[in-house]
Amino acid sequence: xxxxxxxxxxxxxxxxxxxxxxxxxxxxxxxxxxxxxxxxxxxxxxxxxxxxxxxxxxxxxxxxxxxxxxxxxxxxxxxxxxxxxxxxxxxxxxxxxxxxxxxxxxxxxxx
Amino acid sequence: xxxxxxxxxxxxxxxxxxxxxxxxxxxxxxxxxxxxxxxxxxxxxxxxxxxxxxxxxxxxxxxxxxxxxxxxxxxxxxxxxxxxxxxxxxxxxxxxxxxxxxxxxxxxxxx
Numbered sequence: 001x002x003x004x005x006x007x008x009x010x011x012x013x014x015x016x017x018x019x020x021x022x023x024x025x026x027x028x029x030x031x032x033x034x035x036x037x038x039x040x041x042x043x044x045x046x047x048x049x050x051x052x053x054x055x056x057x058x059x060x061x062x063x064x065x066x067x068x069x070x071x072x073x074x075x076x077x078x079x080x081x082x083x084x085x086x087x088x089x090x091x092x093x094x095x096x097x098x099x100x101x102x103x104x105x106x107x108x109x110x111x
Numbered sequence: 112x113x114x115x116x117x118x119x120x121x122x123x124x125x126x127x128x129x130x131x132x133x134x135x136x137x138x139x140x141x142x143x144x145x146x147x148x149x150x151x152x153x154x155x156x157x158x159x160x161x162x163x164x165x166x167x168x169x170x171x172x173x174x175x176x177x178x179x180x181x182x183x184x185x186x187x188x189x190x191x192x193x194x195x196x197x198x199x200x201x202x203x204x205x206x207x208x209x210x211x212x213x214x215x216x217x218x219x220x221x222x
Contacts, residue, residue, distance in 0.1 A: 032209060043115075043202055043213035044154075051209060090154065098167055099144070099211060101154040 002027035002095035006102035013081045013109055021076040021105045023091030032094040033074040035065055038104075039087045047089075050074060061085070081109045115214035117203050123220045129191040132217045135184055136205030144211060145178055145188050146202040154202075160186065193221045 004025045013019045025031055032051055036044040048059025055067045065076045076089060086109050091102040116135040124130055136143050144159040158168040163180045171178070175194070180186040190197055198221050204211040 034210075036213075043215045044204075046210055046212070049210060094209065098156055098159055100156070103153045 002031075002093045002100050004091045004093045004100060004102040006089075006091055006105045008105050009103070010106045010108065013107070015083050015109050015111050016080050019078050019081040019085070019107065019109070021089050021091075021107060023074045023076065023102060024072050025074060025091070025093045026072065027093050027095050029095070031067075031074075033065075033067065034092040034094065034099070035059065035063070035074075035076050036090045036092060036101075037061075037087045038090065044090060047076070081107075083109050083111055085109050115203055115205055115212055117201075117214035117217050119217060120215065121218045121220075123222065124193055125222050126194055127192045128221075129189065130193045130197075130219060130221075132188040132201050132203075132219070134186045134188070134203030134214060136186070136203070137207075137212055138184065140205035140207045140212070141183075142206040142211075143180060143186050144204040144206075145186070146204065147199045148202060148216070149199045157188070190219075193219075195221045197221050 007022050034049045035047040037047050038044050047063050048057050050057045050067045058064045063078050067074050088104045088106050090104050092099045118133045141162050145157040148154045157170045158178045160180045178188045200216045200218050202213050202216045204213045
């Protein structure tokens with residue numbers, strides 16, 4: 001069965017600095033990978049996905065993610081963090097039409 | 112489109128009572144998913160439907176939980192009888208293809 005791991009419960013960065021939220025995955029076959037963001041008292045919002053093609057995927061709000069097959073990773077990145085990026089971020093992998101989510105990483109961007 | 116609609120947004124009930132959560136997926140979507148989110152267990156897939164047919168209910172915690180999808184525009188998740196450990200946020204999501212769109216969730220509190 002497919003699974004994802006988000007090794008960091010929390011990531012803290014200063015506004016304007018680059019941010020990285022880590023994700024590794026395990027899946028048989030070709031991976032379908034996703035990042036979602038959850039703001040307080042809201043549902044999950046789609047950020048980006050990797051299905052095939054370029055390893056660098058660009059998504060919403062200036063986020064991007066790099067697919068690395070050899071390291072089975074799909075880290076989320078942003079060149080310059082905003083305070084408004086503070087939220088809970090979930091990595092997910094899809095197999096057999098169902099999606100498995102990581103435990104989530106809470107990103108805090110401080111002014 | 113209004114997106115995925117869930118009702119109620121908040122539900123407070125007493126242990127032993129029946130609880131029914133409702134979901135209206137995005138029109139045209141052929142997959143519907145029910146998730147539960149708690150601090151302890153994160154985001155868990157409970158069950159999903161394809162064209163109104165339940166495909167995988169292995170995530171349903173026990174027989175007290177049941178889900179139905181009588182037509183393409185409506186699904187229910189029922190808990191009978193409810194217990195305090197069922198307190199969580201329940202999300203419904205729908206998709207046509209790869210990306211899932213989440214509703215705002217129902218926050219259930221069982222006293």
